[in-house]
Amino acid sequence: MTDVNLIINEQIEKYGRERQALMPILQKIVADKNYITEDELALVAEALDLSAADVYGTATFYTFLDVVPRGKYVIRVCKTISCHMSGKDEIIKTLEKTLGIKLGETTPDRKFTLLQANCMGWCHKGPVMLINDEVYPELTPEKAIAIVQEYIAK
C-alpha cells in the first residue's frame, strides 16, 4: 500500500465515504506530500466513487491544493494591493535571484517553489510571504534573503 492509500483510508475512517470526505483527503495529501499527482487524484476519486474530472475540478478550484509538482517549501508572496504598494515586486525579484528560479517555478532539487497568492489578511504588515504554513510579515529584501537562507540550511 502506498502512502496515499494510507492517507485516504485514514481520512475515510474519520470522515466517511461521502463527498464531504474529499476536502480533508486532498488537504492531508498536500500537507504530507506538498502536491497531488494524477495517479493519487484518480485513487481519491475511486475511493469516494466520484468522477475523476470532478475531483480534478475541486482540486484546481483551490489555490492551495496543488496538482503540479511543488518543492518541499512553497513560498507564496502576497500579490494583493497593500502588499503590492509596500513593495512585493522587489521581494519577488530578490527571491527569484536568491533561489535562481522564476515566479511559478520549482528549484531543480525540489526544495523551493516560488508563487504568488491572494490576500492573507496581513495588509497592515506588508509585504508578507508564506513559507508552507509560516507567515513572514514586514519583509525587506534583506529580511527575505535571511529567511530563505535559514530554509536552505535546513
Added chain:
Amino acid sequence: MAKYNVNLKINNIPITVEEGTTVLEAARKLNFRIPTLCQHPDLCVAGNCRVCVVEQKGAKTLVASCAMPVSEGMEIFTNSEKVRTARKHIIELLLSEHNTECTSCYKNGKCELQSLANEYLVNEKDFIKLVYDKKYTIDDFSPSIIKDDSKCIRCQRCVRTCTSMQYVSALAVAYKGEHQKISTFFEKPMNSVVCTNCGQCVNRCPTGALVEKNYIDQVWDAINDPEVHVVCQTAPAVRVGLGEDLGLTPGNRVTGKMVAALKRLGFDSVLDTDFTADLTILEEGTELLTRLKKALVEKDETIALPMMTSCSPGWIKFIEHKFSNLLPNLSTCKSPQQMFGALAKTFYAQKKGWRADKVVSVSIMPCTAKKYEANRPEMRDSGFKDVDYVLTTRELAMMIRQAGINFDELPEEKYDSIMGTSSGAAVIFGATGGVMEAALRTAYEIVTGREVPFKNLDIIPVRGFDGIKETTIKLENCKPEWGFLEGAELKCAIAHGLANANKLMSAVANGTVSYHFIEIMACPGGCLGGGGQPIPTNEEIRRKRMEAIYEEDANMPIRKSHENPEILQLYEEFLGKPNSHKAHELLHTHYTKRKRY
C-alpha cells in the same frame, strides 16, 4: 400535496401560475420570449449566463428569470430599458472572452450566442477583447468530438449533461474566476478519458465550443472520385430527425425524400442500416436463445446472463469504463452500423463485382459515438476499415443544403437493393425499447411458432420514455426443440440515457435484480435523441420523433426481422445460418476493459 396558485404580472399583464414555476416559464406562457444560454429544458437550473435577467419591481438588482420562482404579487418587466442595456452588456462581456471568428466556425448560423449578438446589435468595442491574451486549448484528438475552449462561454450545459443526464462526468468545471474552464481529468484529450462520445454535450452546447468532428469534405471527395464506389447506409432514427434541420417540423418522416436526396448527392448505392438491424435481431436473438440453452439445459455456469444489447457505441464505451466486470454479459454482436460495414466490403462488393478496396462505406447516423466506433481497431473484419466515414444527421443536412437541393420538393424514392429492404422491427431500433420489441417479435416466434401475443405486434410495455422499463414474457406451448423453455418467463429490462443505465447496471452488479435480457441505449429516448440529431433536441421533440418511428413501423409491409426476404437471401447465399462461423467472423466482436476516468 396540492400546489398553490400564484398571481403575478409580467409586463403589466396578469397571469396565474402554479407555485414553483419560474419567471421564465411564466413569461413564456404569456408569449414573452426571454433569451437564454445556460438554460436547457433537459437540464437543471444553473443561472450561470445571466442573459435571462429581468427587472422585478422593488428589487435592487435584476434577477435571473430561469432561476427565480414566481411569488405572489410579483411585477416583472422583461424588456425595460434597464433590462435591455444589461442584457446587451452581458452578451458583450461574453463575447469579449469568446473567439468570434464566426465566419469560419462550424456553428456559424446555428450558434445561440451569435444570434443573440445579432438580436441585441452588440458593440464589440465597449469591452476589451480578452481572447487574444489567453491561452486556449483546442482538442481535436477524438474522432467524434472537437472541444474548442476559445468558444466556450462556461454556461456548463455540457457539464450538467455529462454529469446528471449521462452519469459519465468526463467534463467538470476546473479552476475559478478568469481561469475557470470546462475540463476533463487533468485536461487530458477527450479521447483518452471516460467520455463515451455520446455527443449529448454537442447537442446542447449553445456555441461552437463542442461540435462533432465533421467528415463532410472527405465524403464529397469520395463521391467525386470516379475510381471508387460510395455506399451509404442510413440509421433508423435519421429518417425521423433529418427534416427538422431542413425546415420541417419535428415528427416528419422523411425516409423517401432522404433516399432521393442521397441519390442526388451522388452516392452510388443508397442502402439501409435497418437491413442490418434486422440482421442484428437474428444474430442477437440466436445468441440469446443459445445462451439460455447453455445455461438452463447444459448448466454451463460460465454463461453470462442477463445478456445485454450492444448496438449503442456510447453504452459500450460506458460499460467498458464503468462496469468492466459485466463485459461478458454484452452480446458479441456488432452494432448494425458495423455489421453493415463488414458486409458492404464483402458480400455487397462481391454481388456488385466491385473490388473491396474500391468501396468507400459511409454511414449516416444520429450519433457521434458511431464515429468513434467506426475507428475502433477491431472494426476491420472485411480486411479494410469496415465503415470509412460516419456523418451525423446534421452533417447530412449540411450536405443537402450545400448541394442546393430543395428537400421538401423532393419525390419519395426507394432504397437500392440488396441490403436496402427492412422490416418495421428494424426501424424501431431508433427508439428506446425498440431493439427489445424487435427481438421479442422474432425470438418468441422462433420458440413458440406463434406471433408475440400483443395486438398488431405492438409490445406496448417496452415503449415510452420511462427511464427503466421492465417486462416479462411467458413462453408457452413451445416447439419441441425449445421444450426446455416451456413455461419459462423471459424477464427483460430496458434503460435509456446513461444515468438510467448506470442505475440498472448497479442493480445487476449487486444482484438485486435478475433479468435474462437487457436493452441499453446511451441517449435519452434512444437513437432518436442521439447526440448527432438536429439541435435543439428536448423531451417534446423526442416524443414527436418517437411517434414518427412507431408510425413508420406500423406502415411497413413486413414487421418482423426474420421475415425480411433480403436477410433470408443473405444467409442462403453468404452467411449460412445465424451465428455461423462466417457470421462470427464478420458480425461479432469483443470488448476492452478501460480505466475508470
